Amino acid sequence: MTDFAKALGRLRRRAPLVQCITNFVTVNDCANIILAAGGSPSMAHDIREAEEAVSGAQALVCNMGAIEDTGAMILAGKRANSLNIPVVLDPVAVGGTQLRRDCGARLLAGVHFDVIRGNASEIRFLAGQNASGSGVDAGRMDAVTEQNLRSAAALAGALALRTGGVIAVSGQLDLVSDGRQTAVFRNGCATMARITGSGCMLTSLVGAFCGALPEDCFAAACAAVAAMGVCGELAEARRLKNGTGNATFRTDLIDAVFNLTEQQLLEKVKYEVF
Amino acid sequence: MTDFAKALGRLRRRAPLVQCITNFVTVNDCANIILAAGGSPSMAHDIREAEEAVSGAQALVCNMGAIEDTGAMILAGKRANSLNIPVVLDPVAVGGTQLRRDCGARLLAGVHFDVIRGNASEIRFLAGQNASGSGVDAGRMDAVTEQNLRSAAALAGALALRTGGVIAVSGQLDLVSDGRQTAVFRNGCATMARITGSGCMLTSLVGAFCGALPEDCFAAACAAVAAMGVCGELAEARRLKNGTGNATFRTDLIDAVFNLTEQQLLEKVKYEVF
Amino acid sequence: MTDFAKALGRLRRRAPLVQCITNFVTVNDCANIILAAGGSPSMAHDIREAEEAVSGAQALVCNMGAIEDTGAMILAGKRANSLNIPVVLDPVAVGGTQLRRDCGARLLAGVHFDVIRGNASEIRFLAGQNASGSGVDAGRMDAVTEQNLRSAAALAGALALRTGGVIAVSGQLDLVSDGRQTAVFRNGCATMARITGSGCMLTSLVGAFCGALPEDCFAAACAAVAAMGVCGELAEARRLKNGTGNATFRTDLIDAVFNLTEQQLLEKVKYEVF
Numbered sequence: 134m135t136d137f138a139k140a141l142g143r144l145r146r147r148a149p150l151v152q153c154i155t156n157f158v159t160v161n162d163c164a165n166i167i168l169a170a171g172g173s174p175s176m177a178h179d180i181r182e183a184e185e186a187v188s189g190a191q192a193l194v195c196n197m198g199a200i201e202d203t204g205a206m207i208l209a210g211k212r213a214n215s216l217n218i219p220v221v222l223d224p225v226a227v228g229g230t231q232l233r234r235d236c237g238a239r240l241l242a243g244v245h246f247d248v249i250r251g252n253a254s255e256i257r258f259l260a261g262q263n264a265s266g267s268g269v270d271a272g273r274m275d276a277v278t279e280q281n282l283r284s285a286a287a288l289a290g291a292l293a294l295r296t297g298g299v300i301a302v303s304g305q306l307d308l309v310s311d312g313r314q315t316a317v318f319r320n321g322c323a324t325m326a327r328i329t330g331s332g333c334m335l336t337s338l339v340g341a342f343c344g345a346l347p348e349d350c351f352a353a354a355c356a357a358v359a360a361m362g363v364c365g366e367l368a369e370a371r372r373l374k375n376g377t378g379n380a381t382f383r384t385d386l387i388d389a390v391f392n393l394t395e396q397q398l399l400e401k402v403k404y405e406v407f
Numbered sequence: 408m409t410d411f412a413k414a415l416g417r418l419r420r421r422a423p424l425v426q427c428i429t430n431f432v433t434v435n436d437c438a439n440i441i442l443a444a445g446g447s448p449s450m451a452h453d454i455r456e457a458e459e460a461v462s463g464a465q466a467l468v469c470n471m472g473a474i475e476d477t478g479a480m481i482l483a484g485k486r487a488n489s490l491n492i493p494v495v496l497d498p499v500a501v502g503g504t505q506l507r508r509d510c511g512a513r514l515l516a517g518v519h520f521d522v523i524r525g526n527a528s529e530i531r532f533l534a535g536q537n538a539s540g541s542g543v544d545a546g547r548m549d550a551v552t553e554q555n556l557r558s559a560a561a562l563a564g565a566l567a568l569r570t571g572g573v574i575a576v577s578g579q580l581d582l583v584s585d586g587r588q589t590a591v592f593r594n595g596c597a598t599m600a601r602i603t604g605s606g607c608m609l610t611s612l613v614g615a616f617c618g619a620l621p622e623d624c625f626a627a628a629c630a631a632v633a634a635m636g637v638c639g640e641l642a643e644a645r646r647l648k649n650g651t652g653n654a655t656f657r658t659d660l661i662d663a664v665f666n667l668t669e670q671q672l673l674e675k676v677k678y679e680v681f
Numbered sequence: 682m683t684d685f686a687k688a689l690g691r692l693r694r695r696a697p698l699v700q701c702i703t704n705f706v707t708v709n710d711c712a713n714i715i716l717a718a719g720g721s722p723s724m725a726h727d728i729r730e731a732e733e734a735v736s737g738a739q740a741l742v743c744n745m746g747a748i749e750d751t752g753a754m755i756l757a758g759k760r761a762n763s764l765n766i767p768v769v770l771d772p773v774a775v776g777g778t779q780l781r782r783d784c785g786a787r788l789l790a791g792v793h794f795d796v797i798r799g800n801a802s803e804i805r806f807l808a809g810q811n812a813s814g815s816g817v818d819a820g821r822m823d824a825v826t827e828q829n830l831r832s833a834a835a836l837a838g839a840l841a842l843r844t845g846g847v848i849a850v851s852g853q854l855d856l857v858s859d860g861r862q863t864a865v866f867r868n869g870c871a872t873m874a875r876i877t878g879s880g881c882m883l884t885s886l887v888g889a890f891c892g893a894l895p896e897d898c899f900a901a902a903c904a905a906v907a908a909m910g911v912c913g914e915l916a917e918a919r920r921l922k923n924g925t926g927n928a929t930f931r932t933d934l935i936d937a938v939f940n941l942t943e944q945q946l947l948e949k950v951k952y953e954v955f
Binding site for chain 3: 177189392
């Protein structure tokens, strides 16, 4: 696995254009975190220009929060596949309603996703398991814990092999698996669940790293997960020191990505690969 | 009336899922203030999943800023009514254009709203009075003042009786009425009118409190109005101390909700019931 | 040219209602910067109310990031033209895709724009020149520099004469031309390119100033460009002092507009007219 520092440095040198078809709730944060990381975001989502727009990009992010843009995601995704541009999926609340189950199935049938980044309930659903979850949040029953780590890794790995892409599961523990190897990350903080868009922003970061490192989407996803977790900790330290709340935390989180150094990332990341 | 502190404590223990069909201008702030208060926001607005999505929620917020989603609001609202899930309406600029007058009439005809939260011009319009207002702001002529407090309360009370729901009027003075009792709140600050989304965020907070206290939407609306006013003052104190502006004020306002304690709320709220 | 300080003072006294048909990525920032400057934003974009909504406004901003609302922009723009309400265009990524080229042509054919504010690539495209650009950013080849300043001014001036409106080109150097006179501004900072919405916010500010100064859109555009550049420097000084990042910079930028005094603007603006 390419080390994290190298991936971050490469992202900043290459400044990949990351095309995002994403939801209106967190679209601004997603654009700003891509800019913070060193990438260049494009949020064009109109189906009439989806294919043309993605052709000039280095990565495509499809976020199912924008459920009404599923058609644009499929067109852009197919085009990206044909051009070997990495495609990342965020299957927001995929098991939650019939509409989302249908759109999720259409997306997976029509597009090859180089990385799928979801919470534990979304990934369990895609893996064909029973999943709980409420709104856009993972159900407590589905959470990846130290106790069920091995079985969660096996589930993510099996889904990776089935889809031929990398699976990233985020939560208190984060998992990234390509079916052969799985990395577990023990960074982040609870406040990340108290802002909207933690998941969407992480998926956008995965897109940015994949745009910089298209030849190794497993390493790219690991670097994004590591960066997000470390920056969550940096923002939480600031929040505790200043007595601020979730809104400042969101701002500090993006700032932390902006200021993240390769050394910080290497020193603070806590992970193991198995 | 259940006291405010109890309502806040209950919101944090119950963490209600609040379904919002709301506008793209302030949707991110609405989600973050619900999270700050202890709730869980879902911003799904697609008409194809509106009914299914609301079925798992503890409250529904319909914000007419999303005028194009009126159909989804009506479907979701009817479903929420049938399930006894509280429904809150923000009649954004309802008197401003023919489209908004029509959509407002359709919403009121199709859905029972447990709380309607608007500015003075919007509430005057719904009450069948002449209203001024410009863009999304209340007209100066319509403002609730110490001078016209009794007649404004009577107007809100009459609308409450006609709709069978609670009416909350926000401005320099805030009123909450269910037609039998009216509470007036004297918190807040002028900077709240210098950010976009003060009204939308308050409506979202009303939804969060109603989700936690569905048996008493009058108390829930009062708690939300009190919390917003108190947090506006806390954020304003910070702004004056730090010399910041409206953008930091918005962040500090949400932070204040995040950190609000029951004791702060009780100590700082200024209100009377008549 | 009316001096900048007077324009700012007038904006704050008149508090113009600025109707914006703009994109979902930066709409919240656009509304908040208009409020910061002293204006009143309305972000209604539904084609069914576009004409009625603009009739009560003092300025209209059309932002092609909302490519799906091109029809609403044309209706509202024609109405604004007939009422002598200034109309401002932000031709976001106009040369980037066939859809955008077509929509740009439809907008220019259907509406008279009092000001067009774009980056160097967008303005070059509208002027019929070859343009690069990637996503929403200007191409490095197209940038206005001290070396090509005169030819860039000539190009902007020619476009101004052709369209009969003012042309504002933003980048490291900013140009404003009405075809007879051109002002060049040397304010701002590189971090403005590391947040999403710098351009959209500037265009919104142009709308706010035009709403306050409809009789002189050249002066209004100059005042907006000056204010944005000066506030960018103020926010950058804060960022360097506090070690923050792009997200805090965005907040500080809007705050700086909120707190900007006429004296600050006059003291810090660096420009010449030729």
